[in-house]
Amino acid sequence: MAPHLKEEEHLFGNGSRDCQDDVWIDLKIEAEQMSEERSPDFELLGRELLPEFLLFSILKWNTLEECLATHLSQKLGWSAAPAERWNSVLLTAFREGKSANGEPLSELIRKDLVVVKEQDPACPSLAHALLHYKGYQGLEVYRAANWLWRKGLKSLACIFQSRVSEVFGLDIHPAAQLGWGIMIDHGTGVVIGETAVVGNGCTLLHGVTLGGTGKEAGDRHPKLGCDVLVGAGASILGNVKIGTGAKIGAAAVVLTDIPAHCTAVGCPAKVGNTHVTVPNLGWWAKLNWPSRPGRTLCKVFSKL
The missing domain is CATH 1.10.3130.10 (serine acetyltransferase, domain 1)
Known part of the structure; x- marks a missing residue:
């Protein structure tokens, strides 16, 4: 570089x-x-x-x-x-x-x-x-x-x-709110609804749906925190919250909130393991994490 x-x-x-x-x-x-x-x-x-x-x-x-x-x-x-x-x-x-x-x-x-x-x-x-x-x-x-x-x-x-x-x-609705550092892997079949929110650093694999249940109007789509991983073919439906660092397994159907740093799998999805996500310092450094507290956290994580 x-x-x-x-x-x-x-x-x-x-x-x-x-x-x-x-x-x-x-x-x-x-x-x-x-x-x-x-x-x-x-x-x-x-x-x-x-x-x-x-x-x-x-x-x-x-x-x-x-x-x-x-x-x-x-x-x-x-x-x-x-x-x-x-x-x-x-x-x-x-x-x-x-x-x-x-x-x-x-x-x-x-x-x-x-x-x-x-x-x-x-x-x-x-x-x-x-x-x-x-x-x-x-x-x-x-x-x-x-x-x-x-x-x-x-x-x-x-x-x-x-x-x-x-x-x-x-298919990403132009009103959806997507943060920075997003990776949509392959892209095929990804659908993101009008009121969906995707936090910084999230990864969405192919076939992911961030959609509604069909039973709600207004604010009706999922809200993903930062650094969430959504596996291939997973569907997250309704105005549910997915916590920072959570992982959604392939083909899972999520209808309820998922806590931060948890893994959810199955249909309907159930919470399994709890984990701690350590940022990939290589690409965070290249993106020049702007805040001084952020740089301090990078130094802390590098010692884990």
Whole structure:
């Protein structure tokens, strides 16, 4: 990795992002390395395809915002709404947008990317995650849609939601509240309802549903604390609370609150073991956990 900024400095910078940052520098280095892949048995195979793909997708751009907006717009565009229209909205969102908590989207797209690389053992690089991981791609389009929704552009936000469902196979309502450092692994079949809340550092595997019971209106979807792991095919239904650090087993059906640091399995889900989740200090450090109490906790955890 490229040298990181001092802890007193802001990791991601401000403004139009004309200045490069560590995440973007690392990503471009990785793309350059990918473009140099060769095989003696297939000397000509992909000689033009791979370098040209990487040039257009990553290497020709000056910022991550431009790169990601272009890459996503190429996937989302179609004849009635060409890629350049999507690009314009996405680029504005990534440059100027903020989350409901006031965090710049320019920071969130980086934090999410770093988490995928650090948490998924199948992910070899930041560039690989950006180019190929539809869970990450769909999440970042959701972030733009959520910004539009809160700006009062609800019809446009719903177009984003619908197109993400068609292209990436995951359905996140633009009004849902998702924190930073989220990993949606694989993405296929993930559904997150309108009033759902997903805390920082959560991991959702494929087929996860954060939905309603069909018996309630208004605030009717789950609320996940930080660092919750939800296994493949699990359904969490209704306005229930999942405590920080909890783990939900694959195919579980959760209809009641789950305490922090507990594991819930089965249908209906029942609480099993209690555990203590120790943060993965590698990716927390890369995300520059901002508060001094947070840095102190990192030092404490490192001694456990």
